[in-house]
Amino acid sequence: MTNSSHSCDISLAVTGSGGAGAITTGELLLQLSGGNGCFGMMRRSFGPQIRGGEAAALLRIGHRPVECMDDSFDLLLALDWRNADRFAEEINLRPDSLIIADPAAGEIPDSMRELGVEIINVPMTALAKEVAGGRPNMIALGVLAHWLGFCNDRAGKLIARIFSRKGAEIVAGSQAAFNAGFTEPLIAEARSARNLPAPGEVKHDQARWALSGNEGCGLGALRGGIRFAAAYPITPASDLLEWLSPRLEQLGGSLVQAEDELASINMVIGASFGGVPSMTATSGPGLALMLEAMGLAVAAEVPAVVVNVMRGGPSTGIPTKSEQADLNMALYGLHGDAPHLVLGALDHADCILTTEWSVRLAESLQTVVVVLSDQNLAQSRVIIPHPEYKLPPIPGRQVAKRTDSYQRYQLTDSGISPMAIPGAPDLMYVADGLEHSESGKPSSAAADHQAQLDKRQRKIADFDFGDHWAQCSGTGETAIVTWGSSAAAAREAAERLRALGTPVKVIALRLLLPASPDKLAAELAGVSRVLVVEQSHSQQFYRYLRAWYEMDAEIGLLARPGPLPISPGEIVTQIENWS
Amino acid sequence: MVQQASTIPIKPKDYKSDIKPVWCPGCGDFAVLNAITKALAFLELPKEDVALISGIGCSSRIAAYTSVYGFHGVHGRALALAAGLKAARQDLTVLVAGGDGDGLSIGGNHFIHACRRNMNLTYIIMDNEVYGMTKGQASPTTAPDWLDSKLTPGGTGIRPFQPAGLALTAGASFIARGFSGDPNGMARMLVEAINHPGFSFIQVLSPCPTFRPEQMDWKHHVRVSEQETTDDPVLAAQRIQADDGMSTGILYQRQIPAFQPGGKPPVAEVADFERAFEV
Numbered sequence: 129m130t131n132s133s134h135s136c137d138i139s140l141a142v143t144g145s146g147g148a149g150a151i152t153t154g155e156l157l158l159q160l161s162g163g164n165g166c167f168g169m170m171r172r173s174f175g176p177q178i179r180g181g182e183a184a185a186l187l188r189i190g191h192r193p194v195e196c197m198d199d200s201f202d203l204l205l206a207l208d209w210r211n212a213d214r215f216a217e218e219i220n221l222r223p224d225s226l227i228i229a230d231p232a233a234g235e236i237p238d239s240m241r242e243l244g245v246e247i248i249n250v251p252m253t254a255l256a257k258e259v260a261g262g263r264p265n266m267i268a269l270g271v272l273a274h275w276l277g278f279c280n281d282r283a284g285k286l287i288a289r290i291f292s293r294k295g296a297e298i299v300a301g302s303q304a305a306f307n308a309g310f311t312e313p314l315i316a317e318a319r320s321a322r323n324l325p326a327p328g329e330v331k332h333d334q335a336r337w338a339l340s341g342n343e344g345c346g347l348g349a350l351r352g353g354i355r356f357a358a359a360y361p362i363t364p365a366s367d368l369l370e371w372l373s374p375r376l377e378q379l380g381g382s383l384v385q386a387e388d389e390l391a392s393i394n395m396v397i398g399a400s401f402g403g404v405p406s407m408t409a410t411s412g413p414g415l416a417l418m419l420e421a422m423g424l425a426v427a428a429e430v431p432a433v434v435v436n437v438m439r440g441g442p443s444t445g446i447p448t449k450s451e452q453a454d455l456n457m458a459l460y461g462l463h464g465d466a467p468h469l470v471l472g473a474l475d476h477a478d479c480i481l482t483t484e485w486s487v488r489l490a491e492s493l494q495t496v497v498v499v500l501s502d503q504n505l506a507q508s509r510v511i512i513p514h515p516e517y518k519l520p521p522i523p524g525r526q527v528a529k530r531t532d533s534y535q536r537y538q539l540t541d542s543g544i545s546p547m548a549i550p551g552a553p554d555l556m557y558v559a560d561g562l563e564h565s566e567s568g569k570p571s572s573a574a575a576d577h578q579a580q581l582d583k584r585q586r587k588i589a590d591f592d593f594g595d596h597w598a599q600c601s602g603t604g605e606t607a608i609v610t611w612g613s614s615a616a617a618a619r620e621a622a623e624r625l626r627a628l629g630t631p632v633k634v635i636a637l638r639l640l641l642p643a644s645p646d647k648l649a650a651e652l653a654g655v656s657r658v659l660v661v662e663q664s665h666s667q668q669f670y671r672y673l674r675a676w677y678e679m680d681a682e683i684g685l686l687a688r689p690g691p692l693p694i695s696p697g698e699i700v701t702q703i704e705n706w707s
Numbered sequence: 708m709v710q711q712a713s714t715i716p717i718k719p720k721d722y723k724s725d726i727k728p729v730w731c732p733g734c735g736d737f738a739v740l741n742a743i744t745k746a747l748a749f750l751e752l753p754k755e756d757v758a759l760i761s762g763i764g765c766s767s768r769i770a771a772y773t774s775v776y777g778f779h780g781v782h783g784r785a786l787a788l789a790a791g792l793k794a795a796r797q798d799l800t801v802l803v804a805g806g807d808g809d810g811l812s813i814g815g816n817h818f819i820h821a822c823r824r825n826m827n828l829t830y831i832i833m834d835n836e837v838y839g840m841t842k843g844q845a846s847p848t849t850a851p852d853w854l855d856s857k858l859t860p861g862g863t864g865i866r867p868f869q870p871a872g873l874a875l876t877a878g879a880s881f882i883a884r885g886f887s888g889d890p891n892g893m894a895r896m897l898v899e900a901i902n903h904p905g906f907s908f909i910q911v912l913s914p915c916p917t918f919r920p921e922q923m924d925w926k927h928h929v930r931v932s933e934q935e936t937t938d939d940p941v942l943a944a945q946r947i948q949a950d951d952g953m954s955t956g957i958l959y960q961r962q963i964p965a966f967q968p969g970g971k972p973p974v975a976e977v978a979d980f981e982r983a984f985e986v
Contacts (some may be wrong), residue, residue, distance in 0.1 A: 162986040165845070170787055213788075254925070314860055336986040337984040337986060338984060339984050343984070347981065356794060356795045356969070358791055358794075375975070376970065377971065378973065378975035379975060379976075379977070380970075380973035381795075383968075384790070384791070385819065386787065387787075387816055388816060390783075390787065391784070391787035391790070391814075391816075394780065394787035395787050395794065396791060397780070397788055398760070398778070398787070398790065398792035398793075398794075399791040401788075401790075401792055402758075402795070402796035402799070403795070405784075406791070421780070421781050421784060424780055424781045428780075505880075524806065550758050550776040551755055551798065551799065552755055553753070553754075553755045555755070556754055556755060556774055556776050556777075557777070558776075558777035558778065558779055559777070559778045559779070559780075559783055560778075560779045561780055569726055570768075570771060588903040622779055635811050645810070672755055
């Protein structure tokens with residue numbers, strides 16, 4: 129997508145080696161964009177180093193909300209060229225793109241020069257040296273703010289606010305450096321030469337939020353009523369936990385850092401048994417460790433929410449990058465016949481809805497809910513319209529009332545049995561992973577096993593999940609069926625195809641387990657071609673669809689592994705080339 | 708949550724359920740069950756305010772044999788589940804019980820971290836130096852030259868853990884050793900353990916008549932320690948290391964602030980956090 133066809137939609141990348149401040153530049157630029165009335169998205173890309181090492185801030189700024197990155201970049205600003213090759217596949221430049229480089233950083237790598245892209249040399253290091261307390265990345269921020277047509281007053285205030293803790297000297301130096309970059313004549317010349325439209329300042333009344341996917345899941349969890357969490361650190365779920373920890377404390381709850389994931393999920397089950405809605409968050413390897421106890425929570429009918437932020441796997445895989453390849457584990461990883469729920473968040477705002485819904489479902493149905501997010505959502509930040517949604521009313525956890533003949537696992541029509549909470553007199557029972565009778569007494573009798581399996585299945589199968597099972601948009605004979613963070617790319621692809629005259633419908637599944645075959649069949653009425661889109665090498669989502677759904681249409685497949693997110697352009701190309 | 712106080716039971720048998728234990732005749736675990744119910748009766752704890760958490764194994768079946776709240780979970784994770792319950796519900800008295808395999812092998816990591824974390828829990832390991840439920844394999848407390856397991860026909864060749872020493876090193880603040888042949892002594896020990904404001908660990912020598920019949924001889928070797936309880940970890944370590952593992956009593960007790968997460972009054976509402984997202 130070029131600037132000419134999408135006038136106020138600019139993609140830019142800032143790269144630098146460790147300590148160069150590329151990420152800070154990106155974060156401030158995103159905030160500045162928000163302040164100037166724009167929407168936007170920023171992904172961070174790091175090398176494997178713990179501290180330092182190369183980093184790239186990948187941004188997309190414009191007048192309309194975006195939920196995925198564009199196919200290519202309009203501008204690359206390189207603070208230096210060390211390890212720049214590492215980002216080559218992530219930062220796709222076009223012949224009409226622009227590189228802004230610092231002559232002090234040395235020769236531009238051949239790989240960049242060969243692209244034939246116009247290069248503007250801005251002496252960022254030299255300019256920074258002329259300012260007390262100035263740093264090249266603040267020069268870069270000024271350059272980019274000018275490029276985007278932003279106002280420099282607002283930037284001055286933002287810098288003052290962000291750097292206030294670092295002291296007046298740093299604030300003044302950063303502001304002066306910003307101004308030096310902002311007023312750099314080379315940039316003004318390049319802009320006017322290209323006659324570039326830029327977002328500039330946008331005035332509107334629309335309330336907007338800046339949010340990462342991990343924060344969205346955290347907020348959804350709290351809205352759903354989570355008041356206890358236990359977890360073990362793992363990329364890319366740790367920042368979700370770090371967001372939750374102090375907030376749970378302020379809400380009167382707590383987060384415990386456990387010794388491992390085996391402990392975290394068992395702590396969650398213990399706390400939930402105690403009556404407190406509880407969750408953990410992890411990523412693939414951690415989820416693998418939790419599966420045994422998730423079976424316990426299913427058998428003992430203890431509500432538990434597990435947010436799994438997917439990353440490249442198997443094993444340590446590509447821990448800082450995204451993939452949609454834990455679907456099979458979430459669906460099928462539990463031992464025995466263990467009915468549970470699996471939901472997938474579709475975009476940043478949807479992380480809030482999906483996680484809140486998951487908590488409410490877990491509490492209501494007294495079972496395990498796995499929420500699938502991924503690194504692409506979790507660790508990117510967007511500026512989006514204020515997220516609004518309405519969940520259907522869901523009854524909370526059914527708590528047992530005092531009775532003389534309490535049976536914890538009573539066979540009810542709904543399959544949901546009132547749950548006694550420790551502290552309640554006369555209702556004492558033993559929650560058990562052993563198969564049990566209605567009273568909870570261990571039993572290996574065939575009739576008890578059958579009855580309890582039926583009950584645990586029934587409470588999920590008979591529940592009315594309503595309209596939130598999927599997010600559907602558009603109409604047409606061609607449909608994209610997708611899930612998770614690939615949904616945003618699918619929606620944008622459909623929008624582009626519509627503009628080109630091909631109507632495309634998008635069906636993004638939010639509720640993955642239990643499957644909703646009738647609902648999908650209804651949505652696919654009149655659809656003759658279905659393109660399944662997912663970020664998995666072994667086509668996990670496609671095979672799941674094949675196993676659970678009837679799709680009376682020609683099926684195409686766009687399935688590939690991470691680490692690069694599925695782009696709208698890939699989907700457009702596949703549909704355009706579908707003969 | 709608590710509706711209204713029920714009549715406080717006064718007899719130990721009131722803390723027992725009507726489920727018949729799966730244990731073999733002569734199993735030491737019967738005495739542990741009796742000691743627990745005696746201690747609870749002595750402390751006059753309302754049944755609804757007590758939870759007994761266990762894992763998997765013969766001894767872990769104990770949860771179903773009491774009439775308090777209970778959780779019979781997965782193998783080795785009872786301490787973690789109990790920690791979550793206590794974190795969420797500090798008003799409850801939380802007991803944890805299981806065997807030497809459950810607590811020291813598959814659950815070994817949780818054991819050392821529970822000692823270190825020092826939450827106000829009482830943990831009972833019924834130590835019979837064998838896996839009974841799986842029909843007689845060596846555990847982490849089995850002697851290296853025990854030859855009766857088909858799984859390790861020449862013996863394990865591996866030195867056993869000394870549970871009390873392990874607990875001390877890991878930072879437990881209350882360490883005791885009891886014997887199933889002395890249920891009254893064990894009950895007194897349990898009262899002290901429950902009253903101890905931190906993590907209390909009791910290793911109970913609890914013979915297995917089926918797979919370790921030679922343990923029926925333990926009654927001739929076990930002795931009540933004449934030494935006073937110490938709060939000095941160095942002295943406690945010396946005593947534990949010098950001992951043959953058959954001395955009973957409270958070997959170590961030290962007042963260390965218990966870890967209790969949460970429980971503070973709420974100072975915010977969820978909506979307060981939402982404002983931070985506004986652009």
